[in-house]
Amino acid sequence: MNAVVLSTDLAYWAQSLLRVLGGLVAVLLPAGTIVYLFLFKMMSFMQSRLGPMEAGPYGSMQLFAEVGKWLQKEDIYPARADKFLFKIAPIIVLSSTFLLVAVVPFGPDAWFTNFEAGVFYMLAVSSISVLGILIAGWSSANKYSLLGGLRAAGQLIAYELPMVLAVVGVVIQAGTMNMQGIVVAQNAGSIFGWDGLGNPYIFTQFVGFVIFMIAVQAELTQAPFDMPIAESELVSGYMTEYSGFRFLIFFISEFATAGVFSMIASVLFLGGWAVPFSWFGWTNLDDIDNWMNVAGPLILFTKMIVLSFIIMWVRFSYPRFREDQLQRFAWKVLIPVSLVNIMLTAIFKVAF
């Protein structure tokens, strides 16, 4: 496998630092900006309005304007808040996003970590944000925030399970938990012998894909699963007391996490950074040309935008569930369906 020059010559700490900076600068910032701008313009058109128009040409600098606005604001915390916990809560939520990005492969060699149990790690790390949200809800010393935090805890735990079960189908089909391996398995694969498109698991694991996207929607606490935030009843729930910089962190992590989950979904179900290998006569990772390290991230970004568009589309057009209806939906519909999906996948895996 071609190794990136930097990673062989530098010390481990320097590599790690570069990867962290790379994660920040190369992935999260553009991802956040593009997702934010694209989606806000898109949603504005859906709602028959123009969206941001003033900041920069056609409103393209809106994100910078908003970051500037939030940074200027005073960092307020309530008098009775647990100050230490109140301050670290948004950072915990954001760190969950950062840790998620670490396992996403962007190209044959463009990855931050090529972790063997990548899927496992991804599922584990994504639940860290629950801690941050619970802490934020509790430490705000606000009844609305407490209600929001508790709702978030119940909801995120309930939707971890369908998410895990939906991914199990993919793992069974790919035969690996490595994210890179899943990409290769999809693009080198074939659907019952036809390999014109490879085998993006959205075709064979469509049920899994739908369940995964629903669970992602719930993990992101976005409508129709936005009871923890619920502006009209809990007045933004666990975020009620946050302002200025700390609110900005929550805000960024909301959009960045939407982007990162879309990337993960495109890796798991849409073939990740690659287009089908058969188009270029490739069969495995070693054959792949270096230019895919440049084209790969762009392909992944395209898929990410499509998926985050779907996430936001649902978000802006559905009303929200009630707490008990949401739990019922998770335990009585999603989990049984995903278990059946796993069973069928296993049977097909053995049969073919």
Place this chain on the structure above:
Amino acid sequence: MSLLGDRQQLAYIASQAADARVNVELETEGMTLNIGPQHPATHGTLRIIARLDGEQVIWAEPSAGYMHRGYEKLTEVRTYPQVTSLVNRIDWLGSFANEVPFILAAEKLMGVEAPSRAQHIRTILFELSRIANVSLFLGDLGVQLGAITPVFFAFRDREYVLNLIEGATGGRFHPNFDRIGGLKEDLPAGFIDETRNVMKKLRTFCDQIEDLLFGNEIFQSRTRGIGVIPKDVALQYGMSGANLRASGVDWDLRRDQSLPMAWDKADWKVITHPDGDSFARCWVRLQEVRESTRIVDQLLDTIPAGPVMAKVPKIIKVPEGEAWVSTENPLGEMGYYVVSQGDMGPFRVKIRSASFNNISIVPWLLKGVYVPDIITILASLYFILGDIDR
């Protein structure tokens, strides 16, 4: 002061009783949640004190009066023509409709009747303000339930109606257009064609909202069976308007009483729904917007020629007497009891506004519901703070 003390005492006893119920099973503590005075679900400054067991409400009490402006008292120091500019602001979303019953009461005392053309135009503007009011409700309903998009459609299409009202009266929100004996002016040129176009747009808007919200399964699961008001309870609490009709009571003042207005010149029907739940209340309002557009369309066809002002003296003095006139306003029955002692201004005015009676059912209705349902129920009861506090 003693009344307030008694009330607080009662509230205290009730909350203690509520606590006792909470503590039985799981030894959990109750929590008192103040919804409002500043809260997005209260359309203003209504405060609802809710005693919660987890997410379940065990006791709730609305506390109104944060926006009391004393209109009943203020009318005593105004002349009759000046009062319309006050009562405009009671239900600020459908403000022309507030002027009409007061003017009708004054006309009744004076024995004046507006010319037929003025009656038609009054009815058209009345229905336009109903459409402006309820179409905003339909969008706001989505926001309360978490769907952000419908409210943008609602604001967009309400704007057309407000433009019509502005074109005719000169005021978008507070027309102050109704006069004793008729109207300030005739309709502007082009009003009739423009109104026909707008009514078409509004019917499209109703279809859109029906697709976007009422057909949505999440919306239905959030509203069906939530906050059910049986017929007898609705009548006991003095509810009116769409809230009453959604409980299956076929009662509409536009049809059931004869006023010098033009509703009887049009062919329309009173919408009722047997369920009495939140969905029924929203659905009835949606259908009423459609009916209103039909009324406006028909009245535009049959609008007679003639003056818009009857012969009234320059300085209006209302003879001694008492009169009660109520109309079917966007929010429900709105009435004015005007007592005159022969002066230029009323001696005493009692305003019966719909929302005040409609929210009196809230303590009964909120018992045992979940916190998200509070919002659904408040949204579907549809009150406007100005209409509660006056």
